[in-house]
Amino acid sequence: MSGSVTWNETTPTxxxxxxxxxxxxxxxxxxxxxxxxxxxxxxxxxxxxARSFDVLVPHHPGWGKSERPxxxxxxxxxxxxxxxxxxxxGLSDVSLVGLGFxxxxxxxxASQAPNAYRxxxxxxxxxxxxxxxxxxxxxxxxYLDYPHAGFHDRxxxxxxxGDVSTDQLEQWDICREMVFRTAWKPYMYSQTLPHxxxxxKTPALVxxxxxxxxxxxxxxxxxxxxLRNARLETLAACGxxxxxxxxxxxxxxxxxxxxxx
Amino acid sequence: MHLMYFTExxxxxxxxxxxxxxxxxxxxxxxxxxDPVAASRLYNEFLEEYIMADEWGVDGIMLNEHHNAPxxxxxxxxxxxxxxxAVTKNAKIVxxxxxxxxxxxxxxxAEEIAMIDMISKGRVVSGFVRGGGQEQLANGVNPAYNRERxxxxxxxxxxxxxEPGPFxxxxxxxxxxxxxxxxxxxxKPYPRVWIPGVLSRETVIWTAQQRYPYIALNTAIDATKTxxxxxxxxAKDVGYEAGPENFGYLIRVHVQDTEEKAMQNARQFMxxxxxxxxxxxxxxxxxxGYFSPSGRRGFVEFAVGRAKNPRGQxxxxxxxxxxxxxxxxxxxxIKRLKYLIEHTRPGIMGLWGNDGTVSAVDRRRCIELxxxxxxxxxxxxxxxxxLKDPWEANAPVHLRYSTDIPVQRxxxx
Numbered sequence: 113m114s115g116s117v118t119w120n121e122t123t124p125t126x127x128x129x130x131x132x133x134x135x136x137x138x139x140x141x142x143x144x145x146x147x148x149x150x151x152x153x154x155x156x157x158x159x160x161x162a163r164s165f166d167v168l169v170p171h172h173p174g175w176g177k178s179e180r181p182x183x184x185x186x187x188x189x190x191x192x193x194x195x196x197x198x199x200x201x202g203l204s205d206v207s208l209v210g211l212g213f214x215x216x217x218x219x220x221x222a223s224q225a226p227n228a229y230r231x232x233x234x235x236x237x238x239x240x241x242x243x244x245x246x247x248x249x250x251x252x253x254x255y256l257d258y259p260h261a262g263f264h265d266r267x268x269x270x271x272x273x274g275d276v277s278t279d280q281l282e283q284w285d286i287c288r289e290m291v292f293r294t295a296w297k298p299y300m301y302s303q304t305l306p307h308x309x310x311x312x313k314t315p316a317l318v319x320x321x322x323x324x325x326x327x328x329x330x331x332x333x334x335x336x337x338x339l340r341n342a343r344l345e346t347l348a349a350c351g352x353x354x355x356x357x358x359x360x361x362x363x364x365x366x367x368x369x370x371x372x373x
Numbered sequence: 374m375h376l377m378y379f380t381e382x383x384x385x386x387x388x389x390x391x392x393x394x395x396x397x398x399x400x401x402x403x404x405x406x407x408d409p410v411a412a413s414r415l416y417n418e419f420l421e422e423y424i425m426a427d428e429w430g431v432d433g434i435m436l437n438e439h440h441n442a443p444x445x446x447x448x449x450x451x452x453x454x455x456x457x458x459a460v461t462k463n464a465k466i467v468x469x470x471x472x473x474x475x476x477x478x479x480x481x482x483a484e485e486i487a488m489i490d491m492i493s494k495g496r497v498v499s500g501f502v503r504g505g506g507q508e509q510l511a512n513g514v515n516p517a518y519n520r521e522r523x524x525x526x527x528x529x530x531x532x533x534x535x536e537p538g539p540f541x542x543x544x545x546x547x548x549x550x551x552x553x554x555x556x557x558x559x560x561k562p563y564p565r566v567w568i569p570g571v572l573s574r575e576t577v578i579w580t581a582q583q584r585y586p587y588i589a590l591n592t593a594i595d596a597t598k599t600x601x602x603x604x605x606x607x608a609k610d611v612g613y614e615a616g617p618e619n620f621g622y623l624i625r626v627h628v629q630d631t632e633e634k635a636m637q638n639a640r641q642f643m644x645x646x647x648x649x650x651x652x653x654x655x656x657x658x659x660x661x662g663y664f665s666p667s668g669r670r671g672f673v674e675f676a677v678g679r680a681k682n683p684r685g686q687x688x689x690x691x692x693x694x695x696x697x698x699x700x701x702x703x704x705x706x707i708k709r710l711k712y713l714i715e716h717t718r719p720g721i722m723g724l725w726g727n728d729g730t731v732s733a734v735d736r737r738r739c740i741e742l743x744x745x746x747x748x749x750x751x752x753x754x755x756x757x758x759x760l761k762d763p764w765e766a767n768a769p770v771h772l773r774y775s776t777d778i779p780v781q782r783x784x785x786x
Contacts, residue, residue: 288661292660
């Protein structure tokens, strides 16, 4: 099935650094923003979406194959880089799909351009201080324990990562370093973002796994409250990495929502 | 030679089984096991022991700090430094050191150290450290900027100590608009700065570039020689020959009147299951971004249990054999230490005397024998080997005060 989608790789230079961008499919443009632990090059979720949309999956600056801008300090910096990339590509009416940490980036992008995007999908998004509970601290657990905890079903983790290679562990260390460089304090949220989301005119869908061990669902409720036009969908028997654990369900939710007027 | 007494100030008054059951004795090991009544007694005992060491004639008292862990009771090295400034008479107060990146306000550190230098009438040696990984986590400090913060805080503090204020500091990690503390060091151009460390090659090179002495903490003889080689090469690159005055060595030494008692007490050096900084998860010691990227691959395998600790985990017997722990009667210890300094040639030496649950009576006997018998003999032998400390060698406080490097002198002017 995934063979039917052709992905093209480009490396646009944004703010002085090369960004790794995968692009596949056709239709309305959907920018997918990956998790704090980076992303495998291909995922069933991306392929499924690309059968209906023009899907863009950049590696965040400093993550994966994207160069690290040494000056980068915040999630707002990352948001600005992705906005710059979309602008350079001449894309408009783009929908944003933010996964976990990428959800925080998507929310920042929307708050900076309240009218600019077609739809906003936030999946287990970091970025808001959860009214109840705390966002899991990856600094004190191992490279395996952290992603493990983000899956409801360990089999789903194994399906994606298999026997984790040393290359992958090294990548996770680099991802973690980038999280520290951009989201150390307060850890994984912005104190000002909730106050800026009220202006966002883009309709928003907030998706949460009912067993998200990384970001408490109360943060999802807080997003729905802070945004002007948002609703919450909860997926049963699902952890934080909804895109990897329930790819078809998430793709269906995204497709329906993006295509709706 | 300059010979210092050191103790981690162990907080051994807790149930050791609790730590073993929990599987860690650092960072997240709950302070509900902390007994402030016992700690109050211990603080005062340690203080009395420092005073005794000073009265018996020790060259220096080495102090450090750690957080969230029973292996070290000093949460602020400057607190004990300030007390010792007032209650001791002659010993140098050697901070090894203030963990610069932990501070959001290096100006305040510069003030504190200057105050202690003045109160002690110029007895401060102001060592600086990056602080271990778990110290960053315990203090909420970003490990990814640790080295940048270390260098910038150092540059700010030494500017405060050498240039009149007020001035502005608009740095990357520190911004201060009116730097003008009314407290400057008594020692000029500023108190000697020594840099302790374990394995960071980058720190060794940076230290050599400053011409600061590097103090190897409990490294094996071979590893120590590698550090010296790295240092010497970096020193040559900036135009000077490194000598014993550039090298220091901290070694665990326990001495008693009988070998049996000394060996029994020396086993307490292993009380943290052989880990200096407590039993901890590897990612606490090396949070992402803290460690050199060159070691990333080996480290991630260790962190998930696929590889052995790159530092190894030698047994007590192996450490005694390798001279990483020295224990015995004064004669036995002197013999061993002579061997050690012949092979490593340090001008500065720290003798880490007591650890774990060693009793107050035994601690004091150990310190007395160290200061009255062991240290004088080691110093005497050091003299015959030409091992001069930075004062004896009249070494410059920093590279820029060198008188043997014409180019540098011109650059400083």
